Amino acid sequence: MRKSLPVLFLLLILSPLSSRAPGEIISYELEGTLSPREIEDFNQELFEGYVVPEAKYSVDIYWVKFNSLYPDGTDAPITTQIFIPRYEDRDSRSVYVFGAGSTGLRDSCRPSREHILGIRWGLYRSHVLAHAGQGSIGIFSDYMGFGDPDRLQYYMVAECEARVLLDSIRALKNLLQELKLDTVSYTSHFVAGFSQGGHAAFAAADYRLSYAPDVSLSGIIGYGPTTDIFSLFREYSDVAPMVLYTYSQLYGIENVDPSQILIEKFADNLERDLLRMCVGGMQSYYPHVPQGLFRDEFIASLTEETLERDYPDLFHYVEMNSTGLAGQRIPVAIYQGGNDIVIFPETQTQFVEKLRSMNVPVDYVFYKDARHDTRQISFEKSRTWIENHTK
Incomplete structure (x- = not known):
């Protein structure tokens, strides 16, 4: 099914160059539903060498196109996948908003194509599905510029990354209203990312008050985040x-x-x-x-x-x-590998020390023998951290 949605909220300030509100849904489509067993089977490759997390929920997968804003104030169509667990009762829910690692600039390199083409850039859909199977609503968006035939990705542009992640949360709220789900009473939002995605997650926190003061953030999670360019x-x-x-x-x-x-x-x-x-x-x-x-x-x-x-x-x-040091005091979890060749451990440690000097609460977990990708080794710790910070 594919539907167009009306504007479900108004921004305090809206660029006159934009015809839609940021976060307004352009269209959405239900791809299907995966059972817990299907989620576990899908995640076998990602968790090779680790215990595959036992999924607790079936998950509905939606492809959503929503609006954001380019730096010049014009409409920026963004493609995202939203993973909504099939809850049985009404309760507060965590939302896991994930940014992928670097994949390239041209449209054929957009992260959402990875599982379709059978390419292994980071198995990002599997990662977000694993979190959705534990009960978090998952959001996984292509970065700004992907999906637009006249643009390339705005690579490592903090403002653009921030807008995508923050507007995806707005889009989720609109989708939940359209679907009339009565099993979500409140949402706690966690922005997370691997490598470039960590840069994006911290950018979202940096720009939240100026761009999306209506969006709350409960935590930031970085897996080998590359915040300093x-x-x-x-x-x-x-x-x-x-x-x-x-x-x-x-x-x-x-x-x-x-x-x-x-x-x-x-x-x-x-x-x-x-x-x-x-x-x-x-x-x-x-x-x-x-x-x-x-x-x-x-x-x-x-x-x-x-x-x-x-x-x-x-x-x-x-x-x-460069992101993360704008003065936000949102709780942070960073999972860093001791053999990381992309962001050296000493560089990450210096970043953590700067955050702590600004009174940012940081849970810094160091895996001595891990390399750049710490998403699998830290999965259980990250789930506990999310649950402890969910309101």
Whole structure:
């Protein structure tokens, strides 16, 4: 079934360029229902080497298209999957809003296609289904720009990531009203993410008061979150071309010029290369370390931490899009691997220390032998943490 919905709430401030309210549902469709056994079978691959969580609920899966706003204030159609457990009684429910790791810029790289094509970027649908099977309403959205034939993903643009996650919560509220579910009395919202998704989760917290004061957040969960972009340039450099290209298009090449940062081999063919590959291809094509990717003078500035002096415009836009330190005091859980090669443990620990210095309550769990993806090893701890913070 596919329906169009009326506006179910009004924003205090709405851009005149937008024809729909942020979070307004454009259409929705029930894909089907998975039983607990089907959820467990679907999650076998994700939890290989771990105990597959025993699902407690059947889950209805909805494909929803809702409206958000591009940076210029125009309508941004967003595709999301919403997983609603089949509850038997009326009660307060947790909502798990998940952001995927990096997949690429072009539309064929959008995370929602992963399970359809049989690609393994992170088995993100399985991850959210696992949480839904435990009783949380799950939300898993494509990032802004995906699904729009005239756009690319707004990669590591904090404002855009925040809007997607926050507006997806608004869309859920609209969907629950449309479905007239009487088993959800109240919702506690948790924004979570792996790698880039962790950057997005913290962005949602940073922008909540200015963009969506009507949306409450009960917690932030990061699995190897990559909140500091210059740290990412130093420690896992092969994502830098996506960042530089996106920022050059959004903020102007006079402010962010990839040819001043990347060596000639990669700068000359940047757009062509990024539009022919998803993240797996990029990881094989671009160096993982600064040497061989960046120009020598940029490496020196990156290493010596003189970027504010040497590349002031780039520094401004990168700092503007680094997330997590805007002063929010929402409870945080971070699950970090000791063998993480994307965000080094010492870098994550420094981030946690900064949060704690700002009186943010942080539950920091360190897995000595784990690598970047800590979603499976931390599953039981994350479930307990969510339950303890659900109102």
